[in-house]
Amino acid sequence: MLKNEEFIQDFIDEAGSHIEQIESHLIKLASNLNDQELVNQLFRSVHSIKGTAGFFGLDNIVKLSHSMESLFGAVRSEKVQLDDLSIDALLEANDCLGTMVKDPVNSHKIDISHYIHTLDAILSEESPGDKTEAAGTVHDNPVPSHDSNQDIKGNVPAVSGEDSIRVSIGLLNDLMNLTSELVLGRNQLLRGLEGHRKHVEGLDPILQNIDSITTQLQERVMQTRMQPLGNVFNKFPRIIRDLSRQLGKEIRLEMEGTQVELDKSIIEALADPLTHLIRNAADHGIEKPQDREDAGKSREGLVKISAFQEGGYVSILVADDGAGIDVELLKARILQKGLKTQEELSLMDEKEILGQIMQPGFSTASSVTDLSGRGVGMDVVRTNIEKMGGSIEIDSQAGGGTTFKLNLPMTLAIISSLIVESGGHNFALPQVNLQEMIRVKAGDRDRSIELLNGYPVLRFRHRLLPILSLSRVLGLSQDSSWESLVNHREVIRILVLKIGDRRFGLVVDAIRDDEEILVKPLPRHLKDLKCYSGVTILGDGKIAMILDAEGLAAQGELKFPETDKDSESRQDTKKTAVGEKTMLLFSCSGTETLGLELSQVSRVEEIRPDDIELVGDKEYIEFRGRTLRLIRPEEYLPISRREYDRKKLYVIIPKLTGQPMGLLIGRIHDTVVLPSEFNEQDIKAHGIKGTTFWNRRIVLALDLDELLQKAAPEEYGGGSLMEANAGKEGRY
Amino acid sequence: MIRILTFYLEGELFGIDIGLVKEINRKIKYTEVPGAPEHIVGLYNMRGQVVTIFDVACILHKRKSDIPEGPTCIVLKNNDAENEYLGFVVDRPGDVLDIPDQWRQPLPENLEHEYGQYIKEVVRLEDELVAVLDIHRIFG
Numbered sequence: 001m002l003k004n005e006e007f008i009q010d011f012i013d014e015a016g017s018h019i020e021q022i023e024s025h026l027i028k029l030a031s032n033l034n035d036q037e038l039v040n041q042l043f044r045s046v047h048s049i050k051g052t053a054g055f056f057g058l059d060n061i062v063k064l065s066h067s068m069e070s071l072f073g074a075v076r077s078e079k080v081q082l083d084d085l086s087i088d089a090l091l092e093a094n095d096c097l098g099t100m101v102k103d104p105v106n107s108h109k110i111d112i113s114h115y116i117h118t119l120d121a122i123l124s125e126e127s128p129g130d131k132t133e134a135a136g137t138v139h140d141n142p143v144p145s146h147d148s149n150q151d152i153k154g155n156v157p158a159v160s161g162e163d164s165i166r167v168s169i170g171l172l173n174d175l176m177n178l179t180s181e182l183v184l185g186r187n188q189l190l191r192g193l194e195g196h197r198k199h200v201e202g203l204d205p206i207l208q209n210i211d212s213i214t215t216q217l218q219e220r221v222m223q224t225r226m227q228p229l230g231n232v233f234n235k236f237p238r239i240i241r242d243l244s245r246q247l248g249k250e251i252r253l254e255m256e257g258t259q260v261e262l263d264k265s266i267i268e269a270l271a272d273p274l275t276h277l278i279r280n281a282a283d284h285g286i287e288k289p290q291d292r293e294d295a296g297k298s299r300e301g302l303v304k305i306s307a308f309q310e311g312g313y314v315s316i317l318v319a320d321d322g323a324g325i326d327v328e329l330l331k332a333r334i335l336q337k338g339l340k341t342q343e344e345l346s347l348m349d350e351k352e353i354l355g356q357i358m359q360p361g362f363s364t365a366s367s368v369t370d371l372s373g374r375g376v377g378m379d380v381v382r383t384n385i386e387k388m389g390g391s392i393e394i395d396s397q398a399g400g401g402t403t404f405k406l407n408l409p410m411t412l413a414i415i416s417s418l419i420v421e422s423g424g425h426n427f428a429l430p431q432v433n434l435q436e437m438i439r440v441k442a443g444d445r446d447r448s449i450e451l452l453n454g455y456p457v458l459r460f461r462h463r464l465l466p467i468l469s470l471s472r473v474l475g476l477s478q479d480s481s482w483e484s485l486v487n488h489r490e491v492i493r494i495l496v497l498k499i500g501d502r503r504f505g506l507v508v509d510a511i512r513d514d515e516e517i518l519v520k521p522l523p524r525h526l527k528d529l530k531c532y533s534g535v536t537i538l539g540d541g542k543i544a545m546i547l548d549a550e551g552l553a554a555q556g557e558l559k560f561p562e563t564d565k566d567s568e569s570r571q572d573t574k575k576t577a578v579g580e581k582t583m584l585l586f587s588c589s590g591t592e593t594l595g596l597e598l599s600q601v602s603r604v605e606e607i608r609p610d611d612i613e614l615v616g617d618k619e620y621i622e623f624r625g626r627t628l629r630l631i632r633p634e635e636y637l638p639i640s641r642r643e644y645d646r647k648k649l650y651v652i653i654p655k656l657t658g659q660p661m662g663l664l665i666g667r668i669h670d671t672v673v674l675p676s677e678f679n680e681q682d683i684k685a686h687g688i689k690g691t692t693f694w695n696r697r698i699v700l701a702l703d704l705d706e707l708l709q710k711a712a713p714e715e716y717g718g719g720s721l722m723e724a725n726a727g728k729e730g731r732y
Numbered sequence: 733m734i735r736i737l738t739f740y741l742e743g744e745l746f747g748i749d750i751g752l753v754k755e756i757n758r759k760i761k762y763t764e765v766p767g768a769p770e771h772i773v774g775l776y777n778m779r780g781q782v783v784t785i786f787d788v789a790c791i792l793h794k795r796k797s798d799i800p801e802g803p804t805c806i807v808l809k810n811n812d813a814e815n816e817y818l819g820f821v822v823d824r825p826g827d828v829l830d831i832p833d834q835w836r837q838p839l840p841e842n843l844e845h846e847y848g849q850y851i852k853e854v855v856r857l858e859d860e861l862v863a864v865l866d867i868h869r870i871f872g
Binding site for chain 1: 761762763764765766767768769772774775776777779780781782784786816818871872
């Protein structure tokens with residue numbers, strides 16, 4: 001049915017790139033309607049499509065491209081002046097042409113009369129007004145009509161560059177696999193002959209040569225799969241143009257780093273997330289022209305995409321100078337949706353809070369309009385980026401715009417990984433999941449493994465990190481209790497892994513090496529194993545499984561703090577009925593949370609730091625006409641000390657003190673009901689009864705009696721404070 | 733006439749169509765995959781190709797002894813669509829035999845289903861019976 005069908009694929013590829021070129025040239029033309037060179041190029045591209053389509057007998061494509069060509073011809077000879085509307089019409093016609101070119105066999109079924117009609121109507125319009133200005137341009141730029149004629153003479157599709165040829169992806173992939181095999185063979189060869197290098201004459205230079213050529217070959221082969229980011233970026237001008245018209249906004253698009261190259265598979269996977277970010281920026285980021293003027297900005301908003309290489313990664317920034325995201329509003333939204341509690345929010349910095357818009361369940365289109373609509377489908381964007389081993393960050397200034405930063409590996413095939421060992425097996429862990437490595441020594445105060453609700457957690461930097469044991473998750477160890485973890489003698493190695501903003505610790509037996517690994521897909525029969533994301537062959541020729549952080553967390557039935565908060569608070573309420581105490585939670589100058597039974601507190605006074613007076617080496621404050629001795633608990637307890645930089649401080653005035661004394665503290669957290677049994681094991685010090693947990697933070701329960709004895713032995717040298725002062729409650 | 737490669741699994745003689753076999757590798761080193769099903773022995777690096785190694789004896793419910801260190805492995809040809817190699821460990825390979833059609837026999841009715849479903853046909857040699865495996869059945 002089709003003439004010359006065997007060449008049709010070449011036509012599809014060739015014409016497809018013409019279509020893309022026409023689109024980008026039309027967009028450029030819109031901003032400079034008199035650019036003759038652009039018109040010439042447009043003419044040539046359409047002409048070339050028409051010529052080749054004629055060769056295949058694709059009448060519809062010929063007709064439509066003929067109409068477009070005639071219009072460009074008329075523009076070239078100054079008979080017609082283009083305007084924004086005619087550019088739109090040409091863009092639409094080009095879209096239709098693109099559709100037909102993709103499926104030429106069915107192109108005759110598409111109705112093109114509408115486009116031809118519109119184009120003909122533009123063609124028949126006279127535009128005498130611009131004649132004088134345009135006449136000069138013609139002289140300056142003689143029309144190179146020869147070129148365009150030559151294109152069709154031999155019915156040979158114009159080759160975009162003489163120094164490139166088409167190669168199938170399959171062939172490239174084979175080349176890549178063979179090359180990695182060669183690399184492996186080289187490694188084995190070098191290792192095997194290492195001992196003979198000096199003994200066999202002439203061997204050494206040969207080995208060196210093979211070594212270096214193999215490395216170069218591998219690099220080059222990897223390069224064949226690299227493509228410039230421009231391939232994705234080139235569709236954004238059109239999107240921005242269409243959106244700004246739809247939305248009645250004035251938006252300028254700037255693009256930088258289109259020449260930066262990434263692996264083909266990443267380029268392809270990037271198209272959707274980037275389009276989403278660009279649309280969001282135009283739709284929700286940039287304000288209406290009037291609003292911008294009112295805010296003292298230029299009417300025209302700017303969306304800027306820039307790409308650059310940073311180490312083994314490529315960073316892409318998508319920035320707008322629009323309304324930005326109001327963090328306070330965002331917080332309110334997060335609270336309202338119940339995604340985080342006030343307490344959790346107070347522990348997060350601004351970036352983490354902004355990151356919440358990329359959490360699943362954050363947004364639905366209707367609910368975020370007041371937050372400039374960000375976050376619609378952002379979790380999908382994040383997931384997609386993370387799937388390719390990348391990461392995404394967000395930065396925003398209310399009123400000043402929003403920037404998304406994407407960090408992507410240059411190639412999917414090779415990733416840096418850490419080789420770890422558990423239960424006698426080696427595994428590769430992608431570096432992108434790794435946050436840090438922690439060694440936990442037995443008896444270390446700053447970091448220890450404890451059980452919380454029966455699950456092991458790492459207490460570390462005042463956070464609790466849920467932990468998993470790799471050998472247990474993978475079934476390499478039958479030990480069902482956590483005893484060996486909690487009461488360990490040897491150093492325990494924990495990798496802190498990140499999945500989005502979740503973190504967990506993975507206990508491994510040993511940490512080996514960093515290694516760049518070539519990722520191979522998981523064999524079909526192992527696809528059900530969620531703990532692995534792929535397979536690789538290590539430098540020594542052995543196969544290692546690549547660990548999948550998300551899969552491990554799922555397999556280990558890891559409970560992240562978000563999810564086990566419920567059960568925790570439920571348990572709290574349960575215990576309230578049994579043995580519980582109401583405690584006042586506060587912090588001193590350090591970050592530790594301390595707790596004091598509320599029944600021991602008379603009152604809490606707010607003071608200013610300059611109210612404090614020094615007498616000798618002791619600090620006092622005047623309080624209701626009396627002098628009150630101040631005690632800084634951190635001077636007597638094993639907790640961190642810093643200078644206060646606060647404008648307000650607090651003094652806890654305990655009940656039952658014989659002498660007027662107060663504890664100087666920095667911050668009040670809350671009063672909460674906590675179980676009355678404290679863990680007395682791990683933190684032993686004078687003045688501390690034990691520890692307990694509140695909102696996944698460790699609370700050091702104060703022993704007021706011991707603390708005051710230590711702080712003021714002259715007053716509390718012996719005997720029990722409680723007994724000595726019984727009955728003297730509420731003297732202030 | 734068919735041509736088969738014979739091999740021993742837990743002392744019993746089996747065979748497969750030689751046309752399916754890519755190569756036989758001895759003393760292979762493989763990587764176990766923790767968490768994998770029991771009938772998957774591990775992954776083997778065959779010159780840069782990852783081969784999934786099966787335990788056919790386990791699939792046939794005949795596994796009695798442990799797989800020895802550095803076992804012998806029959807690697808099958810792959811089909812182009814999947815570009816994945818499969819193999820399985822054997823006690824030891826036997827011979828390549830041309831089997832005239834009159835030696836070939838249908839499956840005895842009384843074979844247990846668990847076992848019988850993986851057997852394509854039975855070949856009677858002079859003093860032995862060879863169960864010819866239905867590879868497609870086994871590797872799904």
